[in-house]
Amino acid sequence: MAGLSHEENLDAIRFDANNAGERKRLENIRLAGQQTSRERIMNILDEKTFVEVDAFVNHRSAINNLQHHRPLGDGVVAGHGMIDGRRVVCFSQDSSVFEGSIGEMHARKIVKILEFAEKTLLPVIAIWDGNGERPEEGISSLGPSGEILNVMVACSGRIPLISIIMGKVTGVSALAVGLSDFVIMNSINGNMALSDEIDRSDFNLKEEIKDFSKNATNHFSRSGVVCLIAEDDTSALELASDLLSYFPDNMLSKSPVLKNDDIWDRNCNEINKILPYRQEKTYDVREIIKIIFDKKTFLELFSDYASNIVVGLARLDGISIGIVANQSSVLEGSLDIKSSIKAARFIRTCDCFNIPIVTLIDSPGFLPEITQEFGGIINHGAKLPFAYSEATVPKLSVVIGKAYGGAYLAMGCKQLNSDYNISWPSGEITVMESKDAVNIIHSEELSNSENHHEIYKKLLNNYKEKFDDPYAAAKKGWIDDVVEPEMTRRNLIKALRPLLSKKEWSPSKKHGNIPL
Numbered sequence: 001m002a003g004l005s006h007e008e009n010l011d012a013i014r015f016d017a018n019n020a021g022e023r024k025r026l027e028n029i030r031l032a033g034q035q036t037s038r039e040r041i042m043n044i045l046d047e048k049t050f051v052e053v054d055a056f057v058n059h060r061s062a063i064n065n066l067q068h069h070r071p072l073g074d075g076v077v078a079g080h081g082m083i084d085g086r087r088v089v090c091f092s093q094d095s096s097v098f099e100g101s102i103g104e105m106h107a108r109k110i111v112k113i114l115e116f117a118e119k120t121l122l123p124v125i126a127i128w129d130g131n132g133e134r135p136e137e138g139i140s141s142l143g144p145s146g147e148i149l150n151v152m153v154a155c156s157g158r159i160p161l162i163s164i165i166m167g168k169v170t171g172v173s174a175l176a177v178g179l180s181d182f183v184i185m186n187s188i189n190g191n192m193a194l195s196d197e198i199d200r201s202d203f204n205l206k207e208e209i210k211d212f213s214k215n216a217t218n219h220f221s222r223s224g225v226v227c228l229i230a231e232d233d234t235s236a237l238e239l240a241s242d243l244l245s246y247f248p249d250n251m252l253s254k255s256p257v258l259k260n261d262d263i264w265d266r267n268c269n270e271i272n273k274i275l276p277y278r279q280e281k282t283y284d285v286r287e288i289i290k291i292i293f294d295k296k297t298f299l300e301l302f303s304d305y306a307s308n309i310v311v312g313l314a315r316l317d318g319i320s321i322g323i324v325a326n327q328s329s330v331l332e333g334s335l336d337i338k339s340s341i342k343a344a345r346f347i348r349t350c351d352c353f354n355i356p357i358v359t360l361i362d363s364p365g366f367l368p369e370i371t372q373e374f375g376g377i378i379n380h381g382a383k384l385p386f387a388y389s390e391a392t393v394p395k396l397s398v399v400i401g402k403a404y405g406g407a408y409l410a411m412g413c414k415q416l417n418s419d420y421n422i423s424w425p426s427g428e429i430t431v432m433e434s435k436d437a438v439n440i441i442h443s444e445e446l447s448n449s450e451n452h453h454e455i456y457k458k459l460l461n462n463y464k465e466k467f468d469d470p471y472a473a474a475k476k477g478w479i480d481d482v483v484e485p486e487m488t489r490r491n492l493i494k495a496l497r498p499l500l501s502k503k504e505w506s507p508s509k510k511h512g513n514i515p516l
Helices: 006-018 024-029 037-044 065-070 104-120 137-153 170-177 218-222 233-245 285-292 337-352 372-376 377-388 405-410 434-441 443-448 452-467 471-475 483-499
Strands: 051-052 076-083 086-093 124-128 161-165 169-170 184-185 191-193 227-228 300-301 309-316 319-326 357-363 396-406 421-422 429-431
Touching: 006 161, 037 076, 037 086, 037 124, 037 233, 051 104, 065 137, 076 104, 086 104, 104 137, 137 170, 161 170, 161 233, 169 170, 170 191, 184 218, 184 233, 218 227, 227 233, 285 309, 285 319, 285 357, 285 483, 309 337, 309 483, 319 337, 337 357, 337 377, 357 405, 372 377, 377 405, 396 405, 396 483, 421 483, 434 452
Parallel strands: 086 124, 124 161, 161 184, 169 191, 184 227, 319 357, 357 396, 396 421, 396 429
Antiparallel strands: 051 076, 076 086, 300 309, 309 319
């Protein structure tokens, strides 16, 4: 670039940095309807707010003839900008440069921007589109890759970490994704696996399992790694922006309060059409959630994974709320291994970022299956009460149906330090289902009776009159109030307002030992 002025030389270098990818690869990206790494950053951020760092960095390896190809940026675009006026830190891997693989300087760029996020306590949007570590650089990429994992652990619980899978992600990149709070995946081009050499030799496996990593729905419904899937790059970026809007910048902040035109004390009469009083039928708890919380604010997460429990985010009088609800239309709302893990992880995430938790309870208990016992449901099920008990954010619970035994105890009961617990008249707070209790308590009497059916019916009715309603629990102070379903929204908001200033002291310790 001899003879060029300093300004012209800078412009030329910057042009090279902005167009560092392999031409053929960039053409294929365009033909596939995808965006480049830089376009993804620009499209998720507010216009003209992106501040790029290390745009001129390149690798310093001289093995495998890499000295002949030193693209600027080294396959990742990194910096910070704004989303809806909020400052965020972001990076985007560039699959047109060494397939987006992580080399030494590529890793150091990511570490640098993550350390910046940790210092400034700003959320991170990570866009992954890279094929693990860069084999051409050998061991030089190994150590810095570990530094990415280390700094992500340091950020965990301090700032929201949202990862978006846009292309092929393997190896250390997949491990880093697993350390995120939330993962969004492009359903067409997303392709994620820890190992790129999965054994698919067992031809008895179904095709979708053989090609597990190539199917986003598998990670959405089977592995539980992905919380949201998107049809294309634009939708994935929009979902990330929407998800972030429910969260604060960091663990010391409160989530943005976004007021809307929903009336805070409106009646929820529509609930009675979904779940008539004392009528046995299946229903979709998501419809009840949409009625109680601010209209058009419910964002369900992990909807296809462990669907016997529903978790998601919504707003209540403009305030961000985490929701945990039993889904009685799936396994009658019974808790199992996957649903316990799903809910416990979500509760802990909400607790990290000061988001109040509302629990809707309708479950007969833990699933009584031998495969669950062999799978370790004792340990996994214990994660749920552990998470509730440990959480110090405002916790509100509504018993809308069954709350039997372990389900009552595990789902945000008063004994696990829940702040406000109410029940609908249809609530059933008992040790176990009435018929099972009667069979145990009166087993001898029933076995010796001649008129078994009549006596059983009488005993069952007597038991139900004593215990099969919420009033016995209310008399003990385990339920703060019994309310009609249509009054639920009003009661929750009135209870939540003073709880927003809740401060709970915890005894000093390094950390609890959750049964992982």
